[in-house]
Amino acid sequence: MADLVLEVRNVDKIFGEGETAVYALKNVSFSVKKGKFILIVGSSGSGKSTLLNMIGLLDRPTNGQVFIDGIDPSNLNDNQISSFRNSKLGFIFQFSNLLSDLTVLENVLLPRQIQGTDTNAIEEAKSLLKTVGLENQMNKYANKVSGGQAQRVAICRALINKPAIVLADEPTGNLDSVSAQTTVQLMKSLNKKLGHTFIIVTHDRPQFGDVDKIITIKDGRIVDDEMMEVPTVN
Amino acid sequence: MDYRAKVGLRFITRRKGSLIAASLAVSIAILVVQVNSVIFQGLYNAIIRDQINYRFGHVYITRNENFITKSDKMLVNWLERIPYVEAAAPRLESTASINATGSGQTVRDYDVPVIGVDPVLDTQASTMYTTVGNGQYVSSRNSIVLGALVARDLGNPHVGDSIKLKFKDRNGLDQLKRFTIVGITQTAGSVGLDNSVIMNIDTLREILGRPHETQSIMVRLNDPTKDQVVKDLFLNAFPTRSDNFKAQTIEESAEQTLSGFRSGIALINLVGYFGMMSSAFAVVTIQMMQVTSKTREIGIMRAIGSKRKDILMIFIFQGMVIGAIGAGLGTVFGVSYTVYAKETHLTFQGSLALEVSYNWLGILQTDILAFVLAIVASIYPAYKATKLQPVEAMRFG
Incomplete structure (x- = not known):
């Protein structure tokens, strides 16, 4: 249990009330160990993004619990949840969702500045940008870089606070095939290199190749929880 | 940041x-x-x-319900010894009946305010003399300056023309006197003495039978912020119970x-x-x-x-x-x-x-x-x- 970074227990998410109530998630349970690279797959409308929102504390489950790094955040107030998201979770969205009014470097620095711990932040941000090959783009405004580059910036932003889990919602959904493949390889290499847990929602399972675990969702239920036994060094 | x-x-x-x-x-x-x-x-x-410039000065001294009977020269001298006072000048006010004429014919008789001024002191305490656009300010005993509105009502007489004014003296008797127009005064917005005539204060005193009396003394200061100080100094020197003087700052005198x-x-x-x-x-x-x-x-x-x-x-x-x-x-x-x-x-x-x-x-x-x-x-x-x-x-x- 000690190496579990995420535990989802009997989570339901119901939209609407009474006769119009719709189960977006029904009795979803699974767990993820630290440092794993996990895919949540399913067709459009299956509930995978809703599940990601529950894990990302962007929405609350109607029933059930989500434990992140051993903590149940359901009792936290709004400010505490914001701080928790900031320190424990990193987000990568489909459209990169950078702030277009900030530069690439400022976008990467933002979670750290929100946290209020600026020590060595600029060096760390530059180092991350160098890792993803954007050291020459860091002073450009975010809307002046390509889609693939923007997604790499979003990855750096997600990693700057060294989160327990990086959540990615269709991170390659808006990219051409070359950029998509580059992004996937980058996330996988960062997973290996830095040891962050990646949970990725996608409907394009083949693009990701070998991963640690695949959770398949259909109509709000987990229909397959496939653990891939990938040999690891040491 | x-x-x-x-x-x-x-x-x-x-x-x-x-x-x-x-x-x-x-x-x-x-x-x-x-x-x-x-x-x-x-x-x-x-x-x-x-x-301030035309009517009241920074401090305006009158006597409650009466004329000032103390010597105007003495009061002016006393005031001018105060360091904040630049100049002081006496004035006497009355009314006179005047004939308005048009094409050489009398159009109507009407009363106009008459201001008696000291030709020397008034140019120091007031800038009224600067508003004489045509001619000069009051000088000799029989000279008169017309306000622009009065001149208009009279059919626009010229400098050098003569004019008759009829006064009532302190005994209620008519006093008719001829004057020579030496100037016509006009102020922007007619806030000066455009509706009055200005003449020598001694002449007016003589006509009214009030040889030593004064209506008011306007006091000009070199430091306008000291108006209350000057007012208090004056009232302390000439207590109300004996002289019945009234001294007002410009805010008080122009309050209306x-x-x-x-x-x-x-x-x-x-x-x-x-x-x-x-x-x-x-x-x-x-x-x-x-x-x-x-x-x-x-x-x-x-x-x-x-x-x-x-x-x-x-x-x-x-x-x-x-x-x-x-x-x-x-x-x-x-x-x-x-x-x-x-x-x-x-x-x-x-x-x-x-x-x-x-x-x-x-x-x-x-x-x-x-x-x-x-x-x-x-x-x-x-x-x-x-x-x-x-x-x-x-x-x-």
Whole structure:
């Protein structure tokens, strides 16, 4: 249990009330160990993004619990949840969702500045940008870089606070095939290199190749929880 | 720089249209208040200035319900020994019947105010003599200066013409006397003695049978702020119980003229402040548009850990930027107009020249008010921004 970074227990998410109530998630349970690279797959409308929102504390489950790094955040107030998201979770969205009014470097620095711990932040941000090959783009405004580059910036932003889990919602959904493949390889290499847990929602399972675990969702239920036994060094 | 300030600054400065529109709304409101202040406070000050120069001086001395019987020379000498007093001059007032003529025919008889002045002292204590556009000021015993309105009613006589005035002396007897017109006085806005005639005070005393009496003494100061000091010094030296003197500062002596005007200024200022409220509504509208256009960014920031109060601060800071730029621009516009009005001695259609002064405290107060209003106007949009849920904001932004 000690190496579990995420535990989802009997989570339901119901939209609407009474006769119009719709189960977006029904009795979803699974767990993820630290440092794993996990895919949540399913067709459009299956509930995978809703599940990601529950894990990302962007929405609350109607029933059930989500434990992140051993903590149940359901009792936290709004400010505490914001701080928790900031320190424990990193987000990568489909459209990169950078702030277009900030530069690439400022976008990467933002979670750290929100946290209020600026020590060595600029060096760390530059180092991350160098890792993803954007050291020459860091002073450009975010809307002046390509889609693939923007997604790499979003990855750096997600990693700057060294989160327990990086959540990615269709991170390659808006990219051409070359950029998509580059992004996937980058996330996988960062997973290996830095040891962050990646949970990725996608409907394009083949693009990701070998991963640690695949959770398949259909109509709000987990229909397959496939653990891939990938040999690891040491 | 705090990240909230940086994000707020970028949000607003990268949308120049919104920034310019909101800042202009604030600055125009300040300009309206400033222009109102320049015109109406300038007019108010101009009236005070002319009342000081032409009628009352900085301190106006009379005697309750009676003529001053003490020697005017003694009183003037006493007053001029006070260091703050530049000059003092006696005046005597009465009325006379005068004939208005047209084409050589008498049109009507009417009464005009008559002011008796000391030809020497009056030019030191008053600037009335400077308003004689045609001819010269009162000099010899039988000379007279006509106000422009009187001259008009008389059919515009010329300097050098003679004129007869009929007085009633202290015993109620008619005294008819002929005078030579030596000048015609005209003041902008007719705030001087345009409806009166001015003559030698000794002549008037003689006609009225009041050889040593004076109606009033106008006192001109070299330091107008010392008017209350001079007034108190005078009343202490000549106690009311014995001499029954009355001394008034310009605010007191011109109160009747100024009180109505002050109400007008208050009303105009109110209109100006309503203009500022309108600018606040403009800021609310622009800030609401700003929040709407930044919905997605707000959602992202909330998702990566910004608290509601952080989002609130971003938009409040934007209000501060709008307020500061608007106040700065408004001050530049307002001060420029003030400089223009002061340097050109601005007048409107021949009215008296505005007495414009730099009211820095007033400008500062208006700026602070505009700045605070811009912040207050940003509170509601900022609050709305904090209510956005991250998921919905990113989905619909």
